[in-house]
Amino acid sequence: MLKILVPTIMLVPTTWLVDKKWLWATTTAHSLVIALFSLTWMKWDFEAGWGASSSYLGTDPLSTPLLTLTCWLLPLTILATQNHAMSEPEYRQRTYITLLISLQAFLIMAFGATEVMMFYVMFEATLIPTLVIITRWGNQMERLDAGVYFMFYTLAGSLPLLVALLLLHKDLGTLSMLTMQYIPPLALSSWGDKIWWAGCLVAFLVKMPLYGVHLWLPKAHVEAPVAGSMILAAVLLKLGGYGMMRMMIVLEPLTKELAYPFITLALWGIVMTGAICLRQADLKSLIAYSSVSHMGLVVGGILIQTPWGFTGALVLMISHGLVSSALFCLANTNYERIHSRTLLLARGLQMVLPLMATWWFFASLANLALPPLPNFVGEVMIIMSLFNWSHWTIIFTGLGTLITATYSLYVFQATQQGPVPGHINVLEPSHTREHLLITLHLIPVMLLALKPELVWGWCL
Numbered sequence: 001m002l003k004i005l006v007p008t009i010m011l012v013p014t015t016w017l018v019d020k021k022w023l024w025a026t027t028t029a030h031s032l033v034i035a036l037f038s039l040t041w042m043k044w045d046f047e048a049g050w051g052a053s054s055s056y057l058g059t060d061p062l063s064t065p066l067l068t069l070t071c072w073l074l075p076l077t078i079l080a081t082q083n084h085a086m087s088e089p090e091y092r093q094r095t096y097i098t099l100l101i102s103l104q105a106f107l108i109m110a111f112g113a114t115e116v117m118m119f120y121v122m123f124e125a126t127l128i129p130t131l132v133i134i135t136r137w138g139n140q141m142e143r144l145d146a147g148v149y150f151m152f153y154t155l156a157g158s159l160p161l162l163v164a165l166l167l168l169h170k171d172l173g174t175l176s177m178l179t180m181q182y183i184p185p186l187a188l189s190s191w192g193d194k195i196w197w198a199g200c201l202v203a204f205l206v207k208m209p210l211y212g213v214h215l216w217l218p219k220a221h222v223e224a225p226v227a228g229s230m231i232l233a234a235v236l237l238k239l240g241g242y243g244m245m246r247m248m249i250v251l252e253p254l255t256k257e258l259a260y261p262f263i264t265l266a267l268w269g270i271v272m273t274g275a276i277c278l279r280q281a282d283l284k285s286l287i288a289y290s291s292v293s294h295m296g297l298v299v300g301g302i303l304i305q306t307p308w309g310f311t312g313a314l315v316l317m318i319s320h321g322l323v324s325s326a327l328f329c330l331a332n333t334n335y336e337r338i339h340s341r342t343l344l345l346a347r348g349l350q351m352v353l354p355l356m357a358t359w360w361f362f363a364s365l366a367n368l369a370l371p372p373l374p375n376f377v378g379e380v381m382i383i384m385s386l387f388n389w390s391h392w393t394i395i396f397t398g399l400g401t402l403i404t405a406t407y408s409l410y411v412f413q414a415t416q417q418g419p420v421p422g423h424i425n426v427l428e429p430s431h432t433r434e435h436l437l438i439t440l441h442l443i444p445v446m447l448l449a450l451k452p453e454l455v456w457g458w459c460l
Contacts (some may be wrong), residue, residue: 001057002070003040005108007034011101013038015094023090024082027097030105031075038071040048042454046096050114050178057112058178065318065455066242070107070235072444073325077227079437080329083336084225095303098130098135100227107235111242116175119246123203123239127154130228140354148225149216157206157213160199162401162428167196168250181249188254198250198253207240208295211269221288222341226332229284233328234321235290239315241295243406244302245310247364266299267396270356274403278410283331283341286411289322290367293400294320300393307391309385318455319445323366323375326441327330330360332435334415338428343411348420356418356430359438365443367407369401374448 010028017027041064042053051056052272059067085093103126110122127150135147169175172183180221188197206213218236222227248255273293280286294316301313331341331357338346368376381402386393450454 001054001059001108001112002112004038004067004113004239005057005105007037008071008074008101008105012098015097017369018346019379021088023097023272024078024086024095025154026099028078028082031071031101032428033076034076035068035071038067038068041068043434048424056107056118058111058114061175062304062314063242065112066111066235066238067108069238069318069321070104070111072440073231073234073321074104076329076440077323078231079440080230080332081225081227082433083097083203083431096227099133100231102134103129103231107239108279113407114177116170116177116180116246116356119243120162123207123243124154124158125343126236126239127151130232133228134220134224134418137225137228138207139225140223142219142404143223144218144425146216150220150276153168153206153209153216154203154215157203161203164196164199167357168200168224177246183250184245185252186250186265188251193254194258197258200251201244201262203245203301204240204243208299209240209292209325210262210299211265211292211296213270214269214273215294216441217292218285221291221328222284223284226328229288229332230325233324235289237291238317238321241298241313244299245313248305249303255303255305256412260332263300263303266296267393267400269293270296270400271396271403274400276405279404279409281342283334283415284328285341286343287327287331290404290407291320291324294324294405297379297382297397298402300386300397304385304389306379306385306389308381308388312378312381313376314378315452315455316382319366319374319378319448322441322445324365326359326363326438327367329434329437329441330356330363338424343414345421346415346424347418348416350416352427353430357437359435359442360412360416362442363438364408364412366442368405373445377449377452377456 011027013028014030017025041059050060056081078097080342081096085096106122106125110126113119113122131147131151134150135143138146165175188323220232224232271291273289273296277286277289298313298316299308333347335341340346366373366375369379386397
C-alpha cells in the first residue's frame with residue numbers, strides 16, 4: 001500500500017520544486033507511473049481476504065478496483081485541465097495540481113482503511129480539496145452556492161454517522177473491518193436502534209446521491225472545472241457505495257425491514273432523473289443527472305443484499321466512473337471551443353471534428369449499457385437481482401433503461417449531427433492530448449469487457 005501512497009504524497013514537493021516549463025509534463029508522467037504500479041493490486045494470489053495490509057491500510061477484492069480507479073484518474077485530470085490552467089499564474093497552477101494530489105491521497109487512505117473511523121475521517125477530508133476546487137476554479141458566480149450546497153449536504157449527512165460509529169465502538173470495542181465481519185448479529189429491536197441504522201446509512205446515501213438528497217450534485221458538477229467534475233463523478237460518488245457495502249455486515253437484521261423506503265426512492269429516482277435528462281439544455285447538468293440515475297441502480301443492488309446485487313453494484317460503479325468521467329471530458333472539449341454548455345448551440349460537430357464524434361459515439365453507447373461492456377453486465381445483474389426480490393421492480397428498472405438509451409442517443413445526435421451553425425464554422429482542431437485523454441478512459445472499459453472478473457471476483 002505504501003508503495004503507492006508515498007509516491008503520491010511525494011508528488012506535492014515535486015509539484016512545487018519542478019521548473020515551470022516542466023510542471024505539467026513531470027506531474028503527468030509521475031502520476032501515470034503511480035497509476036501503472038497500482039495495477040499490481042489487481043493480481044490476486046488468494047481467493048478471499050486482505051492483501052498488501054499493514055496496521056491501518058490494506059486491500060481486498062472490494063476496495064482494489066476502487067483504489068486502482070482512483071490512481072488511474074489523477075493523470076487524466078491533469079491532462080484534462082492542462083489547456084485552460086496554463087494561462088493562470090504559476091502559483092495557482094501549482095496549487096491546483098496540489099489539491100488534485102491531496103484528493104488522491106485522501107481517497108487512497110479512505111478506500112484502503114481497515115478501521116471504520118479512519119475511513120470516516122478520510123471520507124470527510126475529501127470535502128476540503130473538492131470544495132476549494134469548486135469555489136476557486138469554477139466558471140461562474142454560482143460556484144459559491146454550489147460549494148455551500150455540497151458542504152452542508154455532506155456535513156448534515158455525516159454528523160449522524162459519526163455518532164452512530166461512536167455508539168457502535170462502545171458496544172463492540174472495535175471498529176476494525178478485519179474483525180467486524182465475524183461478530184454475531186446485534187440485537188437491534190428498539191426505536192433507538194432504528195435511528196442508529198438510519199444514521200449509519202444516511203451519510204452514504206447523500207454521497208451517492210439518493211434521489212431526494214441529490215440537489216447538491218448537479219450544482220456542483222455544473223460549477224466545477226473539468227477535473228472537479230471528473231473526480232466527483234468517477235470516485236467521490238463511489239465512496240457512498242463503498243461505505244454502504246462495508247457497513248451492511250453490522251446492520252443486520254434491521255435492513256430487511258427498514259430498506260424499503262430507500263429502495264423505493266432509488267427506483268423512483270432512476271425514472272425521474274432520466275426524465276429530467278430528457279429535457280435538459282445544459283450538457284454538464286444532463287451528465288450529472290444521469291449519474292444520479294445510475295447510482296439509483298447501485299443503491300438498489302446494495303440494499304437488497306444478494307451476491308448478484310453486490311457484484312452488479314461494484315461492476316456498475318467502476319464502469320460508470322470511467323464512462324461518466326469520459327463524458328465530462330468530451331463536454332469540456334466542446335466548451336473550450338464553443339464557450340457554451342447549451343446543447344442548442346453545439347450542433348453538427350461531426351462534420352468539423354470527425355474523430356471526436358467517434359469518441360462521443362463510443363461514450364454514449366457505453367453510457368446506455370451496450371453489450372458486452374461492463375455497464376451492461378452491472379445493470380443486468382442488478383436488474384435481475386431486483387426482479388428476483390420483487391417482480392414489480394421491473395417497471396422502474398425497465399423504464400429507466402429505456403429512458404437512459406433515449407437521452408444517451410439524444411445527446412449524441414444533438415451535439416454531433418445536423419447542419420453546422422454559422423457561429424461555429426471556424427473551430428480549433430482537436431489535439432492529440434484530448435484524444436489520448438479519452439482513449440485512456442475508454443480502453444479500460446473495453447478491456448474490462450474481456451476480463452470482468454477483475455472487478456466482480458469479490459462476490460462470485
